[in-house]
Amino acid sequence: MSEAHEPAPTREEGLALLREMLRIRAFEDRCYRLYGEMKIRGFLHLYNGEEAVAVGTMQALEPSDAIVSTYREHGHAIARGIPMDRIMAELYGKQTGCSRGRGGSMHLFDASRGFYGGNAIVAGGLPIAVGLALAQALQHHRGITACFFGDGAVAEGEFHESLNLAALWRLPVLFLCENNLYAMGTALDRAQAETDITTKARAYRMEAAAVDGMDVFAVGAAVRSAARRVRAGGGPALLEMRTYRFRAHSMFDPQLYRDKAEIEAWQERGPVITLTRRLKALGLMSEEDYQRLEREAQTEVDAAVRFAEGSPWEPVSELERFVYAERAS
């Protein structure tokens, strides 16, 4: 874990980070329940345990940056600032959803926030990120492109082709590998001869570092530092965020491939619990503060569910819209 921690946070910084992680946690827990109630259908991949990666990353990026995400992207979308009610409405398949009910959990989009979608083809987003960065470079934009993918993606050809192309053309891509140790049910060491993902990145001559993905400060510091170099024209970089998902891969996963003790050990160093302990130990947060943040997150999720429940369905007459771009008449 090569990135040094930044100085101790202020109360405001600490509470803001915890607040964002609690918003994601509350949203995901509610999604779990709503899936059981059959309000949400399709595939649902929850982000519990990985909140520090999304929150630490997004607060270190700029509004002009572009984001390319995966099918486990609720946390990325929330931390990027997409209103929770629009995300929940999308999970409900409603017209008010952030993809007008056409994407669902795996395909959240918000062009106004540079959020180019959850991609449900493993590694499928990496080439797009290279192209977004090419557009930024050729147009001399200040923005960079942050591209999330999981440890499973490093087995795909598109990972290798994209890292090479981004490095060859020195494009402003920040590759963010969320290494949660399992590609669905296949552990990294059962799929990869070289399990150190930073080594693969260095083979393409880009800077790479492993980061404690359970520590929101470590994530933020690493992303700030890497983004600064990428933004300055130093070419792409890769950060391997070492993290863990607390819940199953999807709602159909009986988790036969990992034992409970392993899950419990990771939960013990989960991002929410460790930040809570740390802020309390530093005297920056009281139990009342924590309770208030949790209550606020629940209230926001309640409102998002009410919004989704009350929203209209896209009329079936609109089914074939947007297959081709609609030209101004």
Added chain:
Amino acid sequence: MTYRDAVHEALRDALQADPRVFLMGEDVGRYGGSYAVSKGLLEEFGPERIRDTPLSESAFVGAGIGAALGGLRPIVEVMTVNFSLLALDQIVNNAATLSHMSGGQLSVPLVIRLATGAGRQLAAQHSHSLEGWYAHIPGLRICAPATIEDARFMLAAALACPDPVLLFEHLYLYNMEGGVPPGLERVDLEHAAIRRAGKDVTLITYGWSLYKCLTAAEALAAQGIEAEVLDLRTLRPLDDAAIMASVRRTRRAVIVDEGWRSGSLSAELTTRIVEQAFYDLEAPVARVCTAEVPVPYAKHLEDAALPGPAAIEAAVRSVLARDGGG
């Protein structure tokens, strides 16, 4: 002017007209393009806009999608349609879906140019006509410039379109000589074109097969049979109105497609004619397609596999025989 010159001029025009346009692909720069289409463009426009790529079809096609999302107007050259299968994920899962899946927030104004087709003894991994596969996919626009004028002007129309457009250039056409009608400065991507008028049968085709149909039509005319030749130009969306208007006039249709017949574009065309113009037909629709084999190397075998004027003539005569006409 050759077809190759026409595509080259189209690229030059596009690069001059719009600073957002750039060309990328394998060997488009220093080498000059595998079919020499982009020769000289690197010198004129520089390496930022004429970008040689590694042999990474998925990455550079996907990068074209990303660059289009990011506000540029990329032209991606994929050396042949056969190699585009390495980028199928990007074309089908991303380029074709992003507009719809984002509820209309995104559009992908990307142009992909691909060489297609057989006829040069390049065997089974360089000779297939897979444009019909791509025409299966909602979200894509599939075009096949067969004439010098379309080679010259379809690119501009494709670049002006906010959707992903695949331009299939038949490799046999690059050396074809011809000209552009005086005064013609633009073409559209919407309409099929009648390349030869006739009253007895409609030959529906595109790409290199257009010329085989025109040859067959000349031979048939000598026998007193007037064939109309309809160049589809765009394979998705199909110009149903033009197809049905011609078929209703001639009351007979023969589809000539270098793709295979099973599960194909020719099957789709046949179905549409049956659905929309069945009672106007004097005879069943006929098809002339590539034999159901991977295209072989040896010249006599390749020739035997592909649609040719003789087979087209025979199909027309058999259609006419079915209703006692001709």
